Amino acid sequence: MENGDIPENANEHCPGPQSETAGKSDSCAGCPNQEACATAPKGPDPDLVAIAERMSTVKHKILVLSGKGGVGKSTFSAQFSFALAGMDHQVGLMDIDICGPSIPKMLGLEGQEIHQSNLGWSPVYVEDNLGVMSIGFMLPNSDDAVIWRGPRKNGLIKQFLKDVYWGEIDYLVVDAPPGTSDEHISIVQYLLPTGIDGAIIVTTPQEVSLIDVRKEVSFCKKVGVPVLGVVENMSGLSQPLKDVKFMKLATETGSSINVTEDVIACLRENAPELLDIVACSEVFDSSGGGAERMCREMGVPFLGKVPLDPQLCKAAEQGKSCFEDTECLISAPALKSIIQKVVPSTVMTE
Numbered sequence: 001m002e003n004g005d006i007p008e009n010a011n012e013h014c015p016g017p018q019s020e021t022a023g024k025s026d027s028c029a030g031c032p033n034q035e036a037c038a039t040a041p042k043g044p045d046p047d048l049v050a051i052a053e054r055m056s057t058v059k060h061k062i063l064v065l066s067g068k069g070g071v072g073k074s075t076f077s078a079q080f081s082f083a084l085a086g087m088d089h090q091v092g093l094m095d096i097d098i099c100g101p102s103i104p105k106m107l108g109l110e111g112q113e114i115h116q117s118n119l120g121w122s123p124v125y126v127e128d129n130l131g132v133m134s135i136g137f138m139l140p141n142s143d144d145a146v147i148w149r150g151p152r153k154n155g156l157i158k159q160f161l162k163d164v165y166w167g168e169i170d171y172l173v174v175d176a177p178p179g180t181s182d183e184h185i186s187i188v189q190y191l192l193p194t195g196i197d198g199a200i201i202v203t204t205p206q207e208v209s210l211i212d213v214r215k216e217v218s219f220c221k222k223v224g225v226p227v228l229g230v231v232e233n234m235s236g237l238s239q240p241l242k243d244v245k246f247m248k249l250a251t252e253t254g255s256s257i258n259v260t261e262d263v264i265a266c267l268r269e270n271a272p273e274l275l276d277i278v279a280c281s282e283v284f285d286s287s288g289g290g291a292e293r294m295c296r297e298m299g300v301p302f303l304g305k306v307p308l309d310p311q312l313c314k315a316a317e318q319g320k321s322c323f324e325d326t327e328c329l330i331s332a333p334a335l336k337s338i339i340q341k342v343v344p345s346t347v348m349t350e
Contacts, residue, residue: 009031009032009033010031010033011027011028011029011030011031012027013027014027014028014031015027015028017033017036017037022037022038023035023036023037023038024038047158047162047190048190048193050162051158051161051162051190051191051194052193052194054120054161054162054163054164054165054166055161055172055191055194055195056194057166057167057168057169058092058166058169058171058172058194059169059170059171060170060171060172060197061171061172061174061191061194061195061196061197062171062172062173062174062196062197062198062199062200062228062342063174063176063187063196063198063199063200063225064076064077064080064173064174064175064176064199064200064202065176065178065184065199065200065201065202065216065220066178066201066202066203066212066213066216067178067179067201067203067209067210067211067212067213067214067215067216068178068179068203068204068208068209068212068213069100069177069178069179071178071202071203071204071209071233071234072202072204072233072234072306073175073176073178073202073233074095074097074102074103074106074175075106075233075312075313075316076200076202076231076233076306076335077093077095077103077106077173077175078093078103078106078107078175078316079312079315079316079321079322079323079335080173080200080335080339081093081107081130081132081171081173082130082321082322082323082324083321083323083335083336083339084130084170084171084173084339084343085126085127085129085130086321086323086324087343088129089129089169089170089171090129090167090168090169090170090171091129091130091131091169091170091171091172091173092123092130092131092132092133092166092169092171092172092173093107093130093131093132093133093172093173093175094132094133094134094160094164094172094173094174094175095132095133095134095135095136095175096157096160096174096175096176096177096183096187097175097176097177097183098135098146098148098153098156098157098177098183099145099146099148099177100177101134101135101136101139101146102136103132103134103136103175104124104132104134104136104137104142105136105317105319106316106319107126107130107132107319108126108318108319108320109124109126109132109137109319110136110142110319111142112124112137113137113138114133114137114138117165119165120163120164120165121133121160121163121164121165122164122165123164123165123166124137131166131169133160133164135156150181150182153182153183153186154182154183154186157183157186157187157190158186158190161190161191174187174191178212179212179216180215180216180219184219185223188223188225192223192224192225196225196226197226197228198225198226198227198228199220199225199226199227199228200228200229200230200231200303200342201213201216201217201220201227201229201230201231202230202231202233203230203231203232203233203291204232204233204234204235204284205232205234205235205284205285205286205290205291206284206285206286206288207285207288209284210288210290210291210294213230213291213294214294214298217230217298217300227300227301228301228303228342229295229300229301229302229303229338229341229342230291230294230295230300230301230302230303231291231303231304231305231306231338232290232291232292232302232304232305232306233305233306233308234283234284234306234307234308235286235290235305235306235307235308236280236281236282236283236305236307236308237280237281237282237283237307237308238278238279238280238307238308238309238330239278239279239309239310239311239330240275240276240277240278240279240329241267241274241275241276241277241278241279242264242275242276243310244260244279245258245260246258246259246260246262246263246264247259247260278330280307283308290305291305292305301341303338303341303342304334304337304338304341305334306331306334306335306338307330307331307334309328309330309331311325311327311328311329311330311331312328312330312331312332314327315327315328322335323335323336
């Protein structure tokens with residue numbers, strides 16, 4: 001039950017689980033929820049006051065969402081946080097993907113632990129102005145599965161919000177799991193009274209991903225969270241021609257032979273100027289118009305496209321900022337352009 005909503009399996013004249021007569025009135029007789037309603041605490045959740053106090057030192061709160069898993073949402077959350085810190089903001093990154101916490105890896109913080117002080121739980125810091133909180137810091141072994149039902153997940157999210165001491169920060173970025181499940185309902189329920197700037201939704205170009213993104217946009221509209229915009233990630237594979245691997249396919253056997261050295265040597269000798277050209281290839285079918293068309297249809301901002309860049313993938317694996325990596329020549333400018341649309345008043349430092 002959330003916020004006193006009447007359960008679907010309740011009796012016809014249910015007074016509501018937050019009513020003083022919940023579980024006690026004549027209309028409750030025989031209801032499967034009678035005992036739970038009779039013993040549940042009534043009135044406003046006292047933890048919401050503690051959450052409001054914690055969040056009073058946070059200027060901006062931004063959710064990063066996706067309709068489907070595997071679209072690069074956590075990579076975007078990590079690089080977004082790196083970028084905000086690079087703008088000299090004080091930044092917190094909260095990972096509420098309870099079952100798949102990848103943020104510690106993407107921030108280079110694997111093996112770190114949470115510490116407590118008289119002020120509460122202390123985030124793990126990448127830099128002095130970038131702190132991170134994740135269940136990944138609480139697992140004895142990073143390979144351990146988190147097999148929790150909704151109430152326990154919600155309890156940890158609430159604990160992150162009311163017990164973590166961020167101090168005075170400019171931005172709290174919340175990396176949510178894909179979909180619109182318990183974690184999403186909880187984070188909105190707990191944070192909305194304190195003010196949420198909005199949500200950035202990450203997708204890939206193909207329709208099978210956009211179907212779920214439409215649901216994510218609908219969720220935001222229903223719960224009152226502004227959609228700051230949609231990012232089309234993995235929008236074509238782009239990399240310098242000199243980094244492309246060339247293979248000769250043996251059609252009879254289906255095997256292939258690496259001829260990269262021969263091709264690069266030929267280009268270097270006969271057309272060296274081509275080595276600086278960026279090779280692009282469509283990985284996903286975007287013939288339906290991709291995220292840009294979907295945004296026009298649903299009336300939400302389109303923030304831009306980020307190409308599938310092997311160097312960005314490498315930076316994420318190594319827990320580094322792509323903005324400080326001189327190899328991320330394709331993805332970093334695209335991400336920078338998107339982030340400056342979300343935070344337009346601030347110029348990123350190189």
